[in-house]
Amino acid sequence: MDRPVVPLGRPRAERADAKRNRLRLLAVAREMLDECGPEHVTMDALAERAGLGKGTVFRRFGTRAGIFKALLEEEAHRFQELVLSGPPPLGPGAGPAERLIAYGRARIGFLADNLAVARAGMDRDIAAPAVEVDMTRLHIRMLLNRADIGVRDTEGLALQLSAALEGPLLLYVSSPRAPGDARDGGAERLADAWQDLVERLFRAGPK
Amino acid sequence: MDRPVVPLGRPRAERADAKRNRLRLLAVAREMLDECGPEHVTMDALAERAGLGKGTVFRRFGTRAGIFKALLEEEAHRFQELVLSGPPPLGPGAGPAERLIAYGRARIGFLADNLAVARAGMDRDIAAPAVEVDMTRLHIRMLLNRADIGVRDTEGLALQLSAALEGPLLLYVSSPRAPGDARDGGAERLADAWQDLVERLFRAGPK
């Protein structure tokens, strides 16, 4: 009489066809992105070009922004590996302050490089980089703990710093860029500001 | 023979009917907002309920988000007056550090109060509070100049601080709120973080 409630735990791995289609959609999306820019990646066009139904596209990504988030996550994964096991000062091996500065600079650069995708990955309800923000916070906290300046509430300061880093990034990502060159200038400026902030805080000492 | 190129300078003040309709649309929008929430304020519905054509609505506000931005700006104007000539510590009369902290807290509170509108006022291309960010930066710079801590590059620090304040706000505005209570908790936390940051910086002294 017992129903085959069998695995009952996780939702039973992705089906093979589903995976194939997901990968295909991602690939096609990247193609279209490179060819015509994000604004021409429409759900209909994507579905058609991938030879799939529109329903499928929505099932996979939920929303238009979802596609761009997925695209961005692929890149973010590569970035993360540089942080975790790349060469210093971004990776392990340098001092905490150095790494903190390097991390901010790298993250700013990362978003600048993927500006179009990141921007397209926002919709009015949900901030794109939500997940990555957590990653940032954790990393910062780790570095603060390692640094032996007398910070009492590491957790709180990490939250504050990640906000100070990610917030402006979001602002930067979501602001209309002056067409043309203003882009790298903006990133450069943010990076310098971040470095200033970190140095200033390390100088301030314990509460 | 000379064409009546007459005024040639500014674009010749808003026509009376235009103004009347703009005000009417704003009022109706606010009504609908209070009744059903932002997601039900559609352009068609708004036009119909205001007894105007759809084209008119778009002419006035350019885009859906434009309506919410306009709504928000009305409120922002009131807020600004409190800052410029209200009671201390937000208004004039308190010390720079106090005012800076009060300003951040007030601004956070302001956005928390107008969360729904602010969020609806974002579209994928443009961050809503762009204009107000400038206001923030100017105000901060003014306070920093008045404070006689030895900051060399007031302009730079002001930019940094406004980013540190507005960025997290944006993050907060655009993040999906946990339904129910998480709202005020989040704002409170941000406000405390801001205060910490300011105090820490004032302690750090000159570069």
Next chain:
DNA sequence: CAACTAAACGGACTTTACCCCGTTTATATT
């Protein structure tokens, strides 16, 4: 290998933002 089931698929349908352009009207000029 045959039956079964949950997941994936497709594409018509609905909703909504936004465009276009012919028509109307406020305001300035004489």
Next chain:
DNA sequence: AATATAAACGGGGTAAAGTCCGTTTAGTTG
């Protein structure tokens, strides 16, 4: 007051996002 003109108006038209639900299929079980 008559005329001219630039601006405002209206609402049908288009395109794209997102939903629904009947159909198909991968993977599993006996």
